[in-house]
Amino acid sequence: MYFIKLIHSFIYVVELTCDYCGDSYSVRPSKAERSRFCSKKCCYDWRGENNSGSDNPNHKPKKSVECKYCGQIYKVQPHRAETTKYCSKDCQLSDYNKNNEGENHPMYKGKITLECEY
Numbered sequence: 001m002y003f004i005k006l007i008h009s010f011i012y013v014v015e016l017t018c019d020y021c022g023d024s025y026s027v028r029p030s031k032a033e034r035s036r037f038c039s040k041k042c043c044y045d046w047r048g049e050n051n052s053g054s055d056n057p058n059h060k061p062k063k064s065v066e067c068k069y070c071g072q073i074y075k076v077q078p079h080r081a082e083t084t085k086y087c088s089k090d091c092q093l094s095d096y097n098k099n100n101e102g103e104n105h106p107m108y109k110g111k112i113t114l115e116c117e118y
């Protein structure tokens with residue numbers, strides 16, 4: 001049984017970026033392909049935004065934030081205003097690449113469009 005114990009104590013994690021709030025988070029490699037959100041909350045919020053129109057009375061007013069990369073003003077949910085830095089994933093990637101020249105992050109290649117699973 002020692003061998004199995006050894007495998008289980010050796011856990012890899014993959015760093016991903018949340019599709020909703022943009023925070024980086026870690027998941028097990030087995031979940032990496034399907035994972036899109038750092039938390040259940042982001043998953044639900046993302047669903048809420050994509051399923052309901054902006055005329056929804058329950059929709060909180062969005063806050064304007066300036067993109068750290070291109071300087072464009074964009075709007076986010078109030079709870080995201082503190083953590084968001086970029087207007088789009090492209091800007092996030094561009095800035096990331098700028099700061100990590102020569103380093104190719106494998107997880108940033110291609111877009112994973114699968115079931116909403118955090």
Ligand SMILES: [Zn+2]
Nearest residue numbers: 018021038042
């Ligand atoms: Zn998130």
Ligand SMILES: [Zn+2]
Nearest residue numbers: 067070087091
């Ligand atoms: Zn931008």
